[in-house]
Amino acid sequence: MDIKSNYSLEKSNTFGLNVVSESFYIVKNLKDLKNILWENRAKKITVLGGGSNILFTKFLDGLCLKIDLKGIDIIEENKNNVVINVMAGENWHDFVQWCVNKGFGGVENLSLIPGLVGAAPIQNIGAYGVELKDIFISCNTVNIKDQTEKEFDQKNCLFGYRTSRFKTIDKNIYIITSIKIRLTKEKHKYNISYGSVKQEIGNREINLESISKAIIKIRKSKLPDTNILGNCGSFFKNPVINESKYFELKKKFPSLSAFKVEKNQYKISAAWLIEFLKYKGRSIGNVGVYKNQALVLVNLGGATGKELLTLANKITSEVYNNFKITLQPEVEIL
Ligand SMILES: Cc1cc2nc3c(=O)[nH]c(=O)nc-3n(C[C@H](O)[C@H](O)[C@H](O)COP(=O)(O)OP(=O)(O)OC[C@H]3O[C@@H](n4cnc5c(N)ncnc54)[C@H](O)[C@@H]3O)c2cc1C
Structure with a gap:
C-alpha cells in the first residue's frame, strides 16, 4: 500500500493552506478502504474529498484518506425517472454536467459547487433553492471502526440546512462510499425562484442547460476562483432566530436582511451582519473577507489556518457583541 508520510495537503484544500498530514493514502476501491481502515484501526482517521469545506489549522495527526472511488451507474429507469448510483470520488460538478447533458433534471441548480460526491450529503449541499435532500434516495457507508457497510435512506440522514447526521450525531463514524439519487427524464420541475x-x-428557453449555464455564470461573477484566491465558499451559515428576536433586531436595524423559513423562525443573512460591521473587502495580514461576498474568507497568499481562524473568531465575537447572534461555521475546522 502506497501510504505517504509527512504529506503536504497544500494542493488538497481550496484554502491552499500548506498543512502536513502525518500519513496520506488515496482510496481507489472498497476492499482497499476496508483493509486500510483495519490496518490503521489504532490511528485517527481524517476523510478528505476535494478539501473545499475544510479549514486545516494544524499538523494533521494520523491517517488522511483521500476518497477516489469512481463510477456512475444508472440502476433503474422508466419513462419519467432515473435512479443513479454515483461513487463518492466523482467530482460533483462534472457529475452535474453529465446529468444535464443526458437530460436528467434535479441537480442543475447545484452546478459548480466544488468538491466530491461523497461530501455532498455531509452538509446537504444546497444552492439557488435546491438541496441534495430533494433528489436523494440513500447513501452507502463504511464504518471507520469496524468496517461494516450500512445504507442510510433520506429520512435517516437527518438532513437540515447545511447539516446531516454525518455532521452531528454520527460525525467521524462513517465514510460515504456512494450515493443514490432520483432524477427526472420528463416533466422537469425547474426552480428559477431566485431573481x-x-x-x-x-428571454432564452428555460431548460436544464440554460439554468445550469446561468448559475455557472452567476457563481463565477460572485465567488472567487479557488485557483487564484484560496477560499471555502461561505465560511458561516445563515443564523436562524425566532420571531421576537427578529422583530427586536429589525426595529434597531431596519435594513437587516432576512426571510421567514417557518412559523416564528427567520433566517438572517450572515453576509448582511458581516457587511454591516464593515468587514467586506477588509484584509488583515494574509487573510481577508472577499470584496464581493462578505461570507467568504480568503487566503490572500501565504496565510496559515490559524490566521483564518483568528479572523473567523473576531467576526463571530463582533457579530455577537452587536447583534447577540452566534454565527456557526459552515466549514469544518480541523
Ligand atoms: C467557491 C466555493 C463555493 C461553494 N459553494 C457552495 C454552495 O453553494 N453550497 C454548498 O452547500 N457548499 C458550497 N461550498 C462548500 C463545499 O464545496 C461543499 O461543502 C462540498 O460538498 C465539499 O466537498 P469536498 O469534497 O471538497 O469536501 P471536503 O472539504 O473534502 O470535506 C468536507 C467534510 O466532509 C467530510 N467528508 C468528505 N468526503 C467524505 C466521505 N466520502 N465520507 C465521509 N465524510 C466525508 C470531510 O471529512 C469534512 O468533514 C463551496 C465551496 C467553495 C470553495
Whole structure:
C-alpha cells in the first residue's frame, strides 16, 4: 500500500493552506478502504474529498484518506425517472454536467459547487433553492471502526440546512462510499425562484442547460476562483432566530436582511451582519473577507489556518457583541 508520510495537503484544500498530514493514502476501491481502515484501526482517521469545506489549522495527526472511488451507474429507469448510483470520488460538478447533458433534471441548480460526491450529503449541499435532500434516495457507508457497510435512506440522514447526521450525531463514524439519487427524464420541475437566475436566463428557453449555464455564470461573477484566491465558499451559515428576536433586531436595524423559513423562525443573512460591521473587502495580514461576498474568507497568499481562524473568531465575537447572534461555521475546522 502506497501510504505517504509527512504529506503536504497544500494542493488538497481550496484554502491552499500548506498543512502536513502525518500519513496520506488515496482510496481507489472498497476492499482497499476496508483493509486500510483495519490496518490503521489504532490511528485517527481524517476523510478528505476535494478539501473545499475544510479549514486545516494544524499538523494533521494520523491517517488522511483521500476518497477516489469512481463510477456512475444508472440502476433503474422508466419513462419519467432515473435512479443513479454515483461513487463518492466523482467530482460533483462534472457529475452535474453529465446529468444535464443526458437530460436528467434535479441537480442543475447545484452546478459548480466544488468538491466530491461523497461530501455532498455531509452538509446537504444546497444552492439557488435546491438541496441534495430533494433528489436523494440513500447513501452507502463504511464504518471507520469496524468496517461494516450500512445504507442510510433520506429520512435517516437527518438532513437540515447545511447539516446531516454525518455532521452531528454520527460525525467521524462513517465514510460515504456512494450515493443514490432520483432524477427526472420528463416533466422537469425547474426552480428559477431566485431573481438573479431568472434575470440571467432572460428571454432564452428555460431548460436544464440554460439554468445550469446561468448559475455557472452567476457563481463565477460572485465567488472567487479557488485557483487564484484560496477560499471555502461561505465560511458561516445563515443564523436562524425566532420571531421576537427578529422583530427586536429589525426595529434597531431596519435594513437587516432576512426571510421567514417557518412559523416564528427567520433566517438572517450572515453576509448582511458581516457587511454591516464593515468587514467586506477588509484584509488583515494574509487573510481577508472577499470584496464581493462578505461570507467568504480568503487566503490572500501565504496565510496559515490559524490566521483564518483568528479572523473567523473576531467576526463571530463582533457579530455577537452587536447583534447577540452566534454565527456557526459552515466549514469544518480541523
Ligand atoms: C467557491 C466555493 C463555493 C461553494 N459553494 C457552495 C454552495 O453553494 N453550497 C454548498 O452547500 N457548499 C458550497 N461550498 C462548500 C463545499 O464545496 C461543499 O461543502 C462540498 O460538498 C465539499 O466537498 P469536498 O469534497 O471538497 O469536501 P471536503 O472539504 O473534502 O470535506 C468536507 C467534510 O466532509 C467530510 N467528508 C468528505 N468526503 C467524505 C466521505 N466520502 N465520507 C465521509 N465524510 C466525508 C470531510 O471529512 C469534512 O468533514 C463551496 C465551496 C467553495 C470553495
